[in-house]
Amino acid sequence: MKDYLKLLRFVKPYKGMFALASLFMVLSAIFDGVSLGMIIPFADKIFTNKKIIIPAKMPAFVNYLVDKINNTPQGVLLNYMILGIISLFIVKGIVGYFQAYLMSNIGQHVVKDIRNKLYAKLQTLSLDYFTQKRGGEMISRITNDVKLVENAVSYGSTDLVYQTAQVIIFLFITFFLNFKLAVVTFLLVPLIALPMIKVGKVLRKLSKRSQEKMADINSLLYETIIGTRIVKAFNMEDYEVGKFNNVNYDYYKISIKSIKRLLMLSPITEIVGVLAASIILFWGSKDIISGKISFGVFGVSLGALLSVIRPFKKLSQVNSINQQAVAASERIYEVLETDPTVVDKVAAGKLGDFKDKVVFEGVWFNYGHHEILKNINLEVKKGQMLAIVGPSGSGKSTLVDLIPRFYDPKKGRILIDGMDIREVSLNSLRQQIGIVTQETILFNDTIKANIAYGSNIASQEDIERAAVQAHAHDFIQHLSQGYDTFIGDRGMKLSGGERQRIAIARALMKNPPILILDEATSQLDTQAERIVQEALDSLIKGRTVFVIAHRLSTVRSAHKIMVLEHGAIVQQGTHGELLDKGGLYKILCSMQEMQK
Numbered sequence: 001m002k003d004y005l006k007l008l009r010f011v012k013p014y015k016g017m018f019a020l021a022s023l024f025m026v027l028s029a030i031f032d033g034v035s036l037g038m039i040i041p042f043a044d045k046i047f048t049n050k051k052i053i054i055p056a057k058m059p060a061f062v063n064y065l066v067d068k069i070n071n072t073p074q075g076v077l078l079n080y081m082i083l084g085i086i087s088l089f090i091v092k093g094i095v096g097y098f099q100a101y102l103m104s105n106i107g108q109h110v111v112k113d114i115r116n117k118l119y120a121k122l123q124t125l126s127l128d129y130f131t132q133k134r135g136g137e138m139i140s141r142i143t144n145d146v147k148l149v150e151n152a153v154s155y156g157s158t159d160l161v162y163q164t165a166q167v168i169i170f171l172f173i174t175f176f177l178n179f180k181l182a183v184v185t186f187l188l189v190p191l192i193a194l195p196m197i198k199v200g201k202v203l204r205k206l207s208k209r210s211q212e213k214m215a216d217i218n219s220l221l222y223e224t225i226i227g228t229r230i231v232k233a234f235n236m237e238d239y240e241v242g243k244f245n246n247v248n249y250d251y252y253k254i255s256i257k258s259i260k261r262l263l264m265l266s267p268i269t270e271i272v273g274v275l276a277a278s279i280i281l282f283w284g285s286k287d288i289i290s291g292k293i294s295f296g297v298f299g300v301s302l303g304a305l306l307s308v309i310r311p312f313k314k315l316s317q318v319n320s321i322n323q324q325a326v327a328a329s330e331r332i333y334e335v336l337e338t339d340p341t342v343v344d345k346v347a348a349g350k351l352g353d354f355k356d357k358v359v360f361e362g363v364w365f366n367y368g369h370h371e372i373l374k375n376i377n378l379e380v381k382k383g384q385m386l387a388i389v390g391p392s393g394s395g396k397s398t399l400v401d402l403i404p405r406f407y408d409p410k411k412g413r414i415l416i417d418g419m420d421i422r423e424v425s426l427n428s429l430r431q432q433i434g435i436v437t438q439e440t441i442l443f444n445d446t447i448k449a450n451i452a453y454g455s456n457i458a459s460q461e462d463i464e465r466a467a468v469q470a471h472a473h474d475f476i477q478h479l480s481q482g483y484d485t486f487i488g489d490r491g492m493k494l495s496g497g498e499r500q501r502i503a504i505a506r507a508l509m510k511n512p513p514i515l516i517l518d519e520a521t522s523q524l525d526t527q528a529e530r531i532v533q534e535a536l537d538s539l540i541k542g543r544t545v546f547v548i549a550h551r552l553s554t555v556r557s558a559h560k561i562m563v564l565e566h567g568a569i570v571q572q573g574t575h576g577e578l579l580d581k582g583g584l585y586k587i588l589c590s591m592q593e594m595q596k
Helices: 002-038 041-047 060-070 074-124 129-133 135-177 179-226 228-233 237-290 295-336 396-401 428-431 447-451 458-467 473-477 494-511 526-540 575-581 584-595
Strands: 356-369 371-382 385-389 412-416 432-436 512-517 545-548 560-565 568-573
Touching: 002 041, 002 060, 002 074, 002 135, 002 295, 041 074, 041 295, 041 447, 074 135, 074 295, 129 385, 135 179, 135 295, 179 228, 179 237, 179 295, 179 473, 228 237, 237 295, 237 575, 371 396, 371 545, 371 568, 385 396, 396 545, 432 494, 447 458, 447 494, 458 473, 494 526, 512 526, 568 575, 568 584, 575 584
Parallel strands: 385 545, 385 560, 432 512, 512 545
Antiparallel strands: 356 371, 356 412, 560 568
């Protein structure tokens, strides 16, 4: 119950609408009871012209109504009843429409709110969260899990209120008309409720496993769609199909287990109901023969009892829907309740315009127990270029990721103009930093939107100026729609060099004083590298640059070159100084010369 109430927190902003919908549902259930009660005057008075006999003691207004019906001529009563039926079902239809519309509206609002909250939360989480989670799994939370919550709100809550109201009303009718029937009905409730509760617990566990398998499916889809070129290049289509079939079959097995348990509830409910009805039919027939009860009253009593079975069956389905939704909400709350590891401090200051230098003081960093950086001490003054080189896995990318606080050091600190970057707001820090990486990240939007990304007030003139500086203007003009050309998912409609130049134009638009270049030309051919390098030269002018170099020939002009090995600084100096000293840098240069 606690977990279900937590699920219903999503409905809290719409509690007024939910209360109105619940009122309509209760009214609709009352109309169901009234329509069942209409059988009595038809069976006892209109069809057979016999008096209505109710064995139980009735309130005064009910006795008055029964006497009135008993003393009304058949033809007149028939006219009243036909008009009453038409009026009742018109009102019932209107009430049913509004309750269904309101609950569907609430369900769609909840889906919208949850997806908005999840997406907004993902944007606040630190980079380490995304290194631990699969992209497909996060997509599954926003799509599949949220859909299950919608089912619980739109359909589960509707049936929970409506069917419960029906059970209460039909039990009331049974108790009201025939006490013996009521006793049998109350004995029926636990026989149906116990299997519902037991199956519900199993369904919740199975549902959580099912959602995890759906996350596996989404993750596999995401990976193979993103990596479709590699799949085809290595002739791995059949392998990936087989892998997908296995994951999909696992999902099928869990789903069919849930279905089997859910389907068990319907026959159990019906069997218990038929047994109870058989007992009541035996008792009731004797009372009709002895004249203790009229046929119409008995028929409605039996109908009310049998009518309890249908909402119980529905409630068993509601229980399964709600259990699945509770499992989904646990996964949703797991995201919503995750705290980012990199956050602004209370009353964090604002980092002003960069004026002096960036300093690393005794910086250590590790992923879990794996040590990445060890006692990094360095200083880069304004306008200088620091080249960071070293073997793969030496910690180069991690080092530059610490500057915009994608991660925080485990020990030590990083200072910009003498201020610890953990003491200033993330927004003001990242405004000072531009990044161009070897894996160019572009969005499925226009070229203009990609260049102006993060610059909401950029004019067309500003965008074109940045493109010219990035050596991108010429090729953009030759595209079908120029700057308004959509570039496809991850910019796939462009070549690698064109994508990189768009990324450089984007960095130029931001005009950051501190620039990080993470092997920005390593994946390009010679001609594309030359063009992109010219664009980078435009970008670098007048900025403080941290450049990770794969091709050492591109960093000979750096003010300082820092050599990393196993997370530690092993050499520092200019290109000439490091060659004279020998050591790892000279070895790396020699290896690249041999590869030419």
